[in-house]
Amino acid sequence: MAERRHADLVAETTRSNAATSALAASWRRSLVKHGLDPADTRDPARVSGDDLARRRERMEPFLSVADPQLDQLYNLVGLSGCNVLLTDAQGVVLAQRVSDGDAGQFREWGLWQGADWSESAQGTNGIGTCLADGRPVTIHRDEHFHTRNIGMSCMDAPIWGPDGGLIAALDVSSARADQTERYNRLIAAQVAQTARAIETTFFRASFPDARIIVAQQDDADAAMLLAVDKDDLAIGATRAARRLLGLEREGAFRPRPAADLLGRGDDQAGGFERAERAAVTRALARADGNMSAAARALGIGRATLYRRMAKLGIGDK
Template sequence: MTQRSHADIVAERSQSASASSALTASWRRSLMRYGLDPGAGRRPDRLSHAELAERRLLMEQFLTCAAPQLDQLYTLVGLSGCNVLLTDATGVVLDQRVSDADAAQFRDWGLWQGADWSEAAQGTNGIGTCLAEGRQITIHRDEHFHTRNTGMSCMDAPIWGPDGRLLAALDVSSARADQTERYNRLIGAQVAQTARAIEAVYFRASFPKARIVLASDDPAEAATLLAVDKDDLAIGATRAARRALGLEREGDFRPRPAADLLGRDDSLSGFDKAERAAVARALARAEGNVSAAARALGIGRATLYRRMARLGLGER
């Protein structure tokens, strides 16, 4: 009996009314919405050097923040025949890390800077499907839509911007024919962790004058962050923090008291909070010396003690 081709299997399952998996849904989008042919052998389109330079310039701060994390991820996976790629929200590869020994193979596949790996262009693949569905994903070998892509495994995670919108995808693609799905899961976990780290670093860089507060009791939730200004107003939140705190999912962020969001005691009046903050700062600068703090505030030592007691500040 003749073995069916990958293209035949994709076409059959994509058109089956009973097939309802997430993978099949992506195959169906690729075939029916985008009109792609699973047997087509065309390489991904690539931007010109000028077009790529323009896109990189638009995301320069983000790429600068991400670079050390890409380097670190590559040190973990690069020797096992993996290519580390960072795309924009449209699926165009903006940066990568790959060994000289593996470069020719990945270049031939089109996994290279400037290439368009959106789902609309390449069908089901790690980068494109991650961006289309906004979730961490692994596309292993023959799960790809195009037959020409079935030699690779791709592990991806989305990166969300400070405005809560999808900003990029982080991808690790492997050229190893013997790479197992179990190993893919290990790499996928590292990709997800690195994506969250990039998200957190970029969020901090986007609010340089604010203090950054972890809005979760779980230390593992490194990307659940609030940006708080000098008036203790939350002026920004990561995607994870927006979700955890029930805030607007994306777009402009309406400033609000950080205490309200974090569930802290807010029984002091506005003036009392300002006075408490001023006294606390003076004590900190004086390293707990009440006499020195009182002189800095221009009040007597006894007066400062009374104010400390009223404001709930113990001697340090």
């Protein structure tokens, strides 16, 4: 009876023009766009073993970065009856952490490796709706679209790749009937923090030879990082940094001077002189004031170095 009432509520809400919440929008997508039935009790579809292996192989560099963070998150929430899941951008579960005692319940629900939890397949749910909306979501019990899923709570956060595109969803699902919304909020905060940590670590690993700059940020929930090469050109940026700095939303972008992006650029007049002054000053600092060593590092003679210093006003009192 409760299942029938839930299905009726979903149908009624999606027909109402007054329902404008993000949850109602997701229910409407599930019913109208994806043609799903909230009363459908079939288990979530699972990809084949070969397909899952291929997906994991494609994501191996990312998974190797994420694994320690999944372990850490599970150590925090596992004893409270939670299952930690990591999916690809299509909502297919690639990795999980779950206790032996809770494994049976989650396997029965389909919260298992290889399962497809995209919104187009399962309707409104933590993983699928997080990926569809590109934002952290919590789907608590009867907020799920399918009646078969209303016994669970799911807290999710998206993970953005180094190219600015959506790469994964991080999920914590609870099997406890007494899970409260207040406790969900605590878990959701931890999920968001872990997702940021994975995104940041993977971004750094994707630009091993670059200097990583943390951009000025007001949004504590976003990783705003810029990868800068040896010529001080920005060659990579996280999703949040792209939005903040007005860069291309996804994909490769034209390298730009980091100083320009970060608001520290000047007009071009005298640019070479400033660059030369900076190079000489750095060489002297690295050589601890030894003129011969600084000249060798710059590839010039000692007399030339003195002349350049005099022109640039370096060392003047």
